[in-house]
Amino acid sequence: MAQIRLKDVSKTYKGGVKAVDKLSLGIENKEFVVLVGPSGCGKSTTLRMIAGLEEASAGDIWIGDRLVNDVPAKDRDISMVFQNYALYPHMTVFENLAFGLKLKKYPKGEIIRRVNEATEILGIEGIVNRRPKQLSGGERQRVALGRAIVRKPKAFLFDEPLSNLDAKLRVQMRAEIHKLRLRLQTTFVYVTHDQTEALTLGDRIVVMRDGKVQQCADPMTIYDKPANKFVAGFMGTPPISLIHGRIVKKERKYYFDDGKFQVKLVEEMYRIVAPYEGKNIIFGIRAEDIYDKLFVSEASPENTVHATCEVVEPLGSEVYLYLNSGKSSFIARVGAHNRPEVNRDMDFVFDMSKVHFFDPETENTII
Numbered sequence: 001m002a003q004i005r006l007k008d009v010s011k012t013y014k015g016g017v018k019a020v021d022k023l024s025l026g027i028e029n030k031e032f033v034v035l036v037g038p039s040g041c042g043k044s045t046t047l048r049m050i051a052g053l054e055e056a057s058a059g060d061i062w063i064g065d066r067l068v069n070d071v072p073a074k075d076r077d078i079s080m081v082f083q084n085y086a087l088y089p090h091m092t093v094f095e096n097l098a099f100g101l102k103l104k105k106y107p108k109g110e111i112i113r114r115v116n117e118a119t120e121i122l123g124i125e126g127i128v129n130r131r132p133k134q135l136s137g138g139e140r141q142r143v144a145l146g147r148a149i150v151r152k153p154k155a156f157l158f159d160e161p162l163s164n165l166d167a168k169l170r171v172q173m174r175a176e177i178h179k180l181r182l183r184l185q186t187t188f189v190y191v192t193h194d195q196t197e198a199l200t201l202g203d204r205i206v207v208m209r210d211g212k213v214q215q216c217a218d219p220m221t222i223y224d225k226p227a228n229k230f231v232a233g234f235m236g237t238p239p240i241s242l243i244h245g246r247i248v249k250k251e252r253k254y255y256f257d258d259g260k261f262q263v264k265l266v267e268e269m270y271r272i273v274a275p276y277e278g279k280n281i282i283f284g285i286r287a288e289d290i291y292d293k294l295f296v297s298e299a300s301p302e303n304t305v306h307a308t309c310e311v312v313e314p315l316g317s318e319v320y321l322y323l324n325s326g327k328s329s330f331i332a333r334v335g336a337h338n339r340p341e342v343n344r345d346m347d348f349v350f351d352m353s354k355v356h357f358f359d360p361e362t363e364n365t366i367i
């Protein structure tokens with residue numbers, strides 16, 4: 001168990017790539033923090049600096065009360081699990097799990113006790129005598145987790161541990177990591193580029209881009225109150241629709257106008273958008289906040305948008321509709337039985353209390 005703190009940590013690789021840029025972050029004891037962002041944003045580099053596998057170019061890293069900048073990886077008392085689980089192919093599962101403890105010269109009884117405990121936690125007691133090539137992907141992943149667990153570290157660092165698994169197994173292992181976390185009561189730092197994993201696993205999510213933190217908050221805040229257009233666009237499936245247009249004022253009411261449609265803002269937003277009157281703005285609406293007009297009672301001309309349905313994507317439990325207003329594209333999520341024909345013109349109702357606005361220059365959230 002340990003807190004982890006990073007203060008203004010930067011990493012510039014040889015050749016001048018600035019992978020991490022003045023990153024500051026405090027991770028509480030027993031907290032599960034997820035670092036998420038697109039490929040190359042510096043997630044693995046950050047994790048590897050915490051682990052001691054990469055030296056920070058600037059800044060300080062503490063684990064517990066100890067400044068660890070100059071502490072080698074093996075003395076930091078943390079376990080890291082990688083994407084390619086790197087098991088020893090010539091050893092059985094038991095030997096793979098015991099290997100690190102043997103190197104550290106633990107007594108035999110203690111090694112057996114710890115390995116048994118880990119296999120029980122992970123439900124892999126039945127495969128301890130097999131070698132890695134006799135295991136499924138999910139089982140190999142469990143063994144890799146087991147190798148981290150037996151060390152009883154102060155913190156676990158996971159770098160995309162599920163990305164080698166197929167979609168179904170990934171969902172299953174995600175639930176298992178959740179259980180593991182409840183059982184182990186330790187600090188976790190988990191790297192992924194999968195926003196669903198981030199939203200489901202994290203107590204807090206750190207969204208990164210180009211080596212910088214964009215937002216650090218609990219999952220619901222990240223989803224409902226994104227700090228900027230990037231965070232809004234990165235988190236959520238299907239992605240939030242972002243529509244360029246202008247704010248117009250008519251008879252003391254404010255509207256968003258994309259050039260083809262106009263929707264009225266809710267009054268609570270008037271004061272905040274007032275400085276943008278007549279100016280360009282980016283409007284954001286999530287798929288679940290757009291409804292087929294046939295199914296809503298609160299439709300009015302001021303929140304209804306006429307659009308052509310260009311693509312219908314049935315997903316079993318729901319349907320995504322790819323729509324076009326004649327100027328802008330957006331995506332709605334509707335019920336499984338609502339399957340309009342392609343190229344049909346339809347009316348959609350926007351839940352205007354849920355929409356976002358972004359400044360087109362800074363890309364920061366206005367609402």
Ligand SMILES: Nc1ncnc2c1ncn2[C@@H]1O[C@H](COP(=O)(O)OP(=O)(O)OP(=O)(O)O)[C@@H](O)[C@H]1O
Pocket residue numbers: 013014015017018019037038039040041042043044045046193
């Ligand atoms: N050893 C290295 N030498 C030089 N540049 C590197 C090195 N490792 C990473 N980089 C660069 O640093 C940046 C951040 O890399 P990093 O591996 O931290 O990204 P990431 O967020 O983990 O991406 P991914 O999701 O693809 O794993 C990238 O531009 C990458 O090309």
Ligand SMILES: [Mg+2]
Pocket residue numbers: 043044045
């Ligand atoms: Mg990586």
